[in-house]
Amino acid sequence: MFCKACGKEVMDTAVICTGCGSSTTGSIPGAGMSEESISKLIMWGWLGACLLPIVGLVIGIVLCVKGKINHGIGQVVVSLFSWAFWAAFVTACFAGMAASA
């Protein structure tokens, strides 16, 4: 069989790919996510949207793909606002440091 992660041919009895170390028995990541892991993803997405915009943005897009359009779009929008906020905040900090130096 072939590794689902990297495509390298591995022995049929192999549990772990010798090429990349991925599990050969697991399904393709994210393909069969349970409702529980989706809810966790939604939670992390909102957290990320506020604190780490890039994370919120990525999770938001993933949620859109998974059919959680409301949460997904919400997180993408919040992430973009949050991103603008952090960018302005960091710029202001650097400007402040430059001014006081």
Ligand SMILES: [Zn+2]
């Ligand atoms: Zn592999």
